[in-house]
Amino acid sequence: MSNRRDFMGMALGGFAALGGLGALYAAKRSWDPLPSVKSAGFTTIDLASAKENELVVEKWRGKPIFILKQPASTPKSDREIVINGARYLVQIALCTHLGCIPAFDGKNPEKQRFKCACHGGEYDSAGRQTFGPPPRPMDIPPFKIKGTSLVLGEEGPEYKKMLADGLTTKV
Amino acid sequence: MAHFDENAKPFSAKWLEERLAVSEVMRVLALEYWIPKNINFLWAMGMILAATFGILVVSGIFLLMYYQPDVKTAFDSVNYIIMTEVGYGWLWRHIHGVAASVVFLIIYIHMFTGIYYSSYKRGREMIWLSGMLLFVLFSAEAFSGYMLPWGQMSYWAGMVITNLFGGFTQDFAGGIANFPGFVEWLRGDYVPAQAFLTRFFMLHVFLMPLVIIGAIVFHFASLRIPHVNNQDGDNVDFEESAMLYKNGMKKESQVIPFQPVFLSKDVFVMGVYFILFFYLVFFHFEFAMDPVNFDPADGLKTPAHIYPEWYFLWSYEILRPFPFNFGLVAFGFAQVAFFLLPFLDKSPVVAPASRRGLFNIWFWVMVADMIALTVLGKLPPNDTFTPMGKVAASIFILLFIALPFITKNEKKA
Numbered sequence: 001m002s003n004r005r006d007f008m009g010m011a012l013g014g015f016a017a018l019g020g021l022g023a024l025y026a027a028k029r030s031w032d033p034l035p036s037v038k039s040a041g042f043t044t045i046d047l048a049s050a051k052e053n054e055l056v057v058e059k060w061r062g063k064p065i066f067i068l069k070q071p072a073s074t075p076k077s078d079r080e081i082v083i084n085g086a087r088y089l090v091q092i093a094l095c096t097h098l099g100c101i102p103a104f105d106g107k108n109p110e111k112q113r114f115k116c117a118c119h120g121g122e123y124d125s126a127g128r129q130t131f132g133p134p135p136r137p138m139d140i141p142p143f144k145i146k147g148t149s150l151v152l153g154e155e156g157p158e159y160k161k162m163l164a165d166g167l168t169t170k171v
Numbered sequence: 172m173a174h175f176d177e178n179a180k181p182f183s184a185k186w187l188e189e190r191l192a193v194s195e196v197m198r199v200l201a202l203e204y205w206i207p208k209n210i211n212f213l214w215a216m217g218m219i220l221a222a223t224f225g226i227l228v229v230s231g232i233f234l235l236m237y238y239q240p241d242v243k244t245a246f247d248s249v250n251y252i253i254m255t256e257v258g259y260g261w262l263w264r265h266i267h268g269v270a271a272s273v274v275f276l277i278i279y280i281h282m283f284t285g286i287y288y289s290s291y292k293r294g295r296e297m298i299w300l301s302g303m304l305l306f307v308l309f310s311a312e313a314f315s316g317y318m319l320p321w322g323q324m325s326y327w328a329g330m331v332i333t334n335l336f337g338g339f340t341q342d343f344a345g346g347i348a349n350f351p352g353f354v355e356w357l358r359g360d361y362v363p364a365q366a367f368l369t370r371f372f373m374l375h376v377f378l379m380p381l382v383i384i385g386a387i388v389f390h391f392a393s394l395r396i397p398h399v400n401n402q403d404g405d406n407v408d409f410e411e412s413a414m415l416y417k418n419g420m421k422k423e424s425q426v427i428p429f430q431p432v433f434l435s436k437d438v439f440v441m442g443v444y445f446i447l448f449f450y451l452v453f454f455h456f457e458f459a460m461d462p463v464n465f466d467p468a469d470g471l472k473t474p475a476h477i478y479p480e481w482y483f484l485w486s487y488e489i490l491r492p493f494p495f496n497f498g499l500v501a502f503g504f505a506q507v508a509f510f511l512l513p514f515l516d517k518s519p520v521v522a523p524a525s526r527r528g529l530f531n532i533w534f535w536v537m538v539a540d541m542i543a544l545t546v547l548g549k550l551p552p553n554d555t556f557t558p559m560g561k562v563a564a565s566i567f568i569l570l571f572i573a574l575p576f577i578t579k580n581e582k583k584a
């Protein structure tokens with residue numbers, strides 16, 4: 001008798017576990033970002049109107065994007081995007097520590113800084129961390145150059161090279 | 172065979188007794204639930220917490236009737252509709268805000284009372300663990316509630332705290348403990364947005380309160396067998412004392428029944444508490460209402476200073492002064508450290524800290540350090556305060572490492 005009851009117990013437990021796993025998977029998927037959220041992930045921005053040493057803030061995937069046309073006096077960096085000889089620093093304006101927006105300080109174009117008020121992090125003119133808790137430079141969003149515009153969200157060859165060189169991390 | 176008196180009047184005492192055993196339930200749960208006499212007002216904190224939770228639920232229900240969990244309308248539904256249009260809407264909001272803040276003050280007093288009187292060991296481990304579970308649940312409840320007005324602090328606190336779940340940095344151990352995708356999954360978006368608001372709304376008004384109620388029931392159940400401790404840590408013989416009390420020898424007995432004797436004292440302390448509570452609600456509610464959160468959420472502008480509500484400051488300050496990975500470990504440790512207390516305290520002595528030698532020093536250094544961390548957590552990070560924060564946070568961690576050693580050779584006082 002007990003054998004038959006054991007079997008019933010195991011059969012019931014097995015199906016219940018299977019159903020539980022299925023429910024868990026469904027629950028996980030319900031928390032996933034919606035397709036509409038994912039597909040809204042592309043933005044085109046025109047760089048032609050940017051002025052030297054003047055910070056422009058755009059929005060991509062709800063995140064602020066810093067666009068800074070670098071004056072000649074700013075030290076060159078391999079984290080810049082160069083279009084027709086003009087140098088642009090384009091990065092996601094969220095501190096890599098915990099995500100506050102750092103403030104731009106361009107008073108001295110030779111020594112621009114980004115300062116994060118949240119926990120005191122600082123970045124240099126190329127967005128590399130120089131002080132405080134930020135663990136890595138500000139991220140460069142995936143971009144593709146189209147004339148004088150950038151399509152954010154698409155991975156062009158210049159972006160892929162930066163990734164390969166370890167100058168930014170995938171977002 | 173159950174016996175039902177055919178002639179009993181419906182809903183009369185006898186009729187109810189036969190169906191629900193009301194008096195038996197009352198006897199077991201209240202009339203013969205014994206509390207030592209040798210306690211003080213600090214033992215009323217538990218019931219004050221239960222009452223404050225009740226107030227949070229009631230005021231929350233009224234807020235819920237007009238609140239709109241939509242990123243476009245949430246801010247106005249709170250700051251305009253509830254605050255200016257709904258009759259007495261401001262009252263519910265101020266009660267809810269003040270109670271959410273004060274409940275943490277009482278939780279900390281309740282916790283440190285437990286630590287001071289060694290009420291977390293000798294059979295009381297499950298009381299302690301379920302209490303800590305309540306602390307974590309209340310923290311999650313407070314955080315999710317803070318998202319709802321969708322002001323600047325809601326948005327940026329949501330950003331910063333969910334980022335903590337991204338794990339360690341990518342350069343740590345080849346990035347095996349780095350999960351940026353998990354952060355987006357939690358939020359349901361790349362940044363806090365509609366999906367984020369609606370899911371935290373669900374957590375705040377339904378799932379967390381439900382789990383909290385379950386945890387409170389469990390916390391109460393865990394008190395049943397060990398009973399509450401007392402001012403001297405005496406190992407009271409509850410059965411004998413209860414016998415004495417029931418036989419009319421109330422003077423000789425060391426205990427009193429929960430209902431009506433203990434409760435009447437509890438209700439007195441609660442009365443004093445509620446006078447203070449409503450004084451705050453009517454005249455000083457602003458301490459619970461951060462002015463920064465009266466600006467609507469803006470994903471393109473971070474407030475000059477981001478800081479959590481006062482009750483999270485100490486653990487925030489254990490995260491903040493350190494480099495990223497270490498800060499995360501320290502912060503994680505701070506969240507669970509108090510869970511370990513019954514196992515790190517190696518002394519069998521149950522007595523107030525004042526009679527426990529080194530432990531007394533440990534206790535007061537811990538209290539002072541948590542206050543220091545709380546103060547530092549509110550100050551801006553700079554060359555003076557960041558190193559001070561590092562010291563205070565290190566002391567916190569070292570205190571837990573030291574605890575087994577300082578309690579190991581404790582002599583019975």
Ligand code: HEM
Binds near residue numbers: 214220221302303399
């Ligand atoms: C916020 C929800 C909580 C409620 C509603 C609650 C309620 C209570 C009540 C009614 C008592 C019995 C009366 C008393 O000794 O005060 C009690 C005892 C106790 N609670 Fe809590 N509590 C809560 C949170 C906590 C937390 C966060 C801790 C700490 C980790 C904790 C630890 C204890 C301990 C150790 C006792 C036994 C005290 C003794 O034996 O003297 N509780 N709680």
Ligand code: FES
Binds near residue numbers: 097098100116117121
């Ligand atoms: S979020 Fe910028 S330093 Fe922490």
